[in-house]
Amino acid sequence: MGTDEVVGTFEFDESDDPTExxxxxxxxxxxxxxxxxxxxxxxxxxxxxxxxxxxxxxxxxxxxxxxxxxxxxxxxxxxxxxxxxxxxxxxxxxxxxxxxxxxxxxxxxxxxxxxxxxxxxxxxxxxxxxxxxxxxxxxxxxxxxxxxxxxxxxxxxxxxxxxxxxxxxxxxxxxxxxxxxxxxxxxxxxxxxxxxxxxxxxxxxxxxxxxxxxxxxxAPRERFRVTIPRTPAPEGGIRVRFPKMRLPREVSALFSFAGEAADNPPFMFLSYYQVLEYHLPLAARKEGLKSIRRELQSLNFDEKDDASILRLLNCAERNRNSGEEDQMKMLITECVRGDILREFFDKGNHGQHFTRRGPISGVPPINSSSTNETLEVQVAKRVYALRNRIVHAKDNPKYAEMPVLLPRSKEAGLLAPDIHLVRLLAIEVVVDSQG
Structure with missing residues (x-):
């Protein structure tokens, strides 16, 4: 709730003097x-x-x-x-x-x-x-x-x-x-x-x-608003440049709309997620091309050998049939700079938000010191699971342990660190796509 908001309907006179x-x-x-x-x-x-x-x-x-x-x-x-x-x-x-x-x-x-x-x-x-x-x-x-x-x-x-x-x-x-x-x-x-x-x-x-x-x-108990921290302006003022980045209108519109949804945290998260979603095919293509080039550069590759050609076909088929979570892992691994991602967790003041004791249930924790999974994979799994909690409201036992995250629930008001994370990912992916 903003500091200038009043809950309810009040009548008052500023000239009132407190009585003894x-x-x-x-x-x-x-x-x-x-x-x-x-x-x-x-x-x-x-x-x-x-x-x-x-x-x-x-x-x-x-x-x-x-x-x-x-x-x-x-x-x-x-x-x-x-x-x-x-x-x-x-x-x-x-x-x-x-x-x-x-x-x-x-x-x-x-x-x-x-x-x-x-x-x-x-x-x-x-x-x-x-x-x-x-x-x-x-x-x-x-x-x-x-x-x-x-x-x-x-x-x-x-x-x-x-x-x-x-x-x-x-x-x-x-x-x-x-x-x-x-x-x-x-x-x-x-x-x-x-x-x-x-x-x-x-x-x-x-x-x-x-x-x-x-x-x-x-009415929700609090009217939550997610604030995006501003970068301090330099002494000479903010330098404005003619736009160099070329991106589809769908992407810029979704990114901008997220800022308008500041009082609806789940919707804000989804808008940034849709920016990532728009680029998922790019990640699959990148991974597919990398796999195909790896096969072509293999010392054992022989264009006259059926087994070699089949390996090429398998590379293309494997990437074409990958699920959205796997594509998200590819996207973040390929397009997000590792040092920027690590800095977000090491220097960000997130407390226990991303740990197992964090306030958001039904999503994997993130341990930046883990050696079992890369940080990129952990982030992709959490972002995808949180997206599912917001959009899936199915009467299906499959989702019994992952209830829908409602717009005005207590959890919704605690999403700010996850929103800051998915916003960072969206920016990184858009910048990477310029290449």
Whole structure:
């Protein structure tokens, strides 16, 4: 999330002056102390809104109305937690999950007063509902799945945990709008609650979109952006030259589009991967020509000998039938400079990202000191496996251990080092193709 972004819809007046803390009641001060036990630090009272931040070093401001502060303290005591992937909360005590949802057609703004009018039939599910009288909310249930889904005004605890600002304490005001709640009538663990609730919510979003064109989506917990480090400009300024490189428009367009997809890391990775994919036939041709020349230069080659000719044919056939992973190995081995690749791993500040303890599952690790496989082969295997995790969503046991990497998942937000790697490979391959 960029430092200039505010999550949610806030109303604030920059002229507000923090009121002295002594105006708080004893009950409010007690609630503030209880909230502080969960990592929140109270910093000011702006009219009727209390402003908090998390920890000393994190510039994340959030707020709550004074009359809701005790309710928030009780909810935190009941172990309400933030959802791991989505912008939402999970309450194991009350067996419900609450999600912040966006209206895609209106630029991703929160669902609020602009909601369509819904059929508000609630049935007899037994849950306490919070429908508004204007028809902008709904509560639906299913006895078979023992669950209910409700779109209604945001709860105080959800507003406190998921509506926040990185810019100013003045922006930290309670969230206004609606959230989507999923209630369960049978006990589930925290993980089961979180997973089943988001599955139900995304099924609902699919049906609303497919049947009615209502593009409501669950907001991710963070809006991840991948930043490409800039090379420091020389003292005399950046030297601009007339383009010397000749490359197909498809390649330049894909490379440029990757930069536009900075807030969708898997898509950004795929755009750079497609630059590599465009050049895979080049790698196969290079390897094939090298093999054929090797046979022709052999001291035992005899153009009148059938066995010699068959070896030539086998070289061509072997490269023609090689799979995409093998072609990727050829491409990186042939077209990427080894010293540049090694420098990326030896001097890059990647921590444990490319190791077995890294955050991306289902892809091979990379050990630049390994003697079993070349660094180029290790890189090719990882890049290809990661591409498969992004594009393969097949209902097939073959892919059971390699689930699809979803665009707004926690893993997606941790792809930056892999994206930097595939970008480097794309540049190297494009430059090599100029020869």
């Amino acid at each position: 803390f002594e105006t708080l009641t004893a009950e409010e001060l007690e609630a503030i102390d209880k909230i502080g036990e969960h990592g929140f630090k109270f910093i000011s009272l702006n009219e009727n809104s209390l402003v908090f931040t998390r920890g000393e070093s994190e510039r994340r401001y959030t707020g709550a109305h004074r009359h809701k502060i005790e309710e928030i303290a009780r909810a935190l005591k009941n172990d309400v937690r933030e959802h791991e992937d989505a912008l939402g909360i999970v309450s194991t005590n009350d067996q419900y999950v609450e999600f912040f949802v966006r209206d895609v057609r209106r630029g991703g703004v929160p669902i609020g007063a602009s909601n369509p009018r819904w059929n508000q039939s609630t049935g007899n599910c037994g849950h306490e509902v919070s429908l508004t009288e204007d028809g902008r909310s709904f509560h639906i249930s299913n006895t078979d799945e023992k669950a209910c889904i409700e779109l209604s005004p945001t709860t105080a605890i959800a507003s406190f945990l998921i509506a926040y600002s990185f810019t100013s304490r003045h922006a930290a005001r309670p969230l206004r709008g609606h959230t989507l709640k999923v209630f369960f009538s049978e006990a589930r663990s925290e993980n089961e609650l979180a997973q089943e609730a988001i599955d139900l919510t995304e099924r609902l979003c699919f049906e609303l979109d497919a049947a009615h064109g209502i593009q409501m989506v669950v």
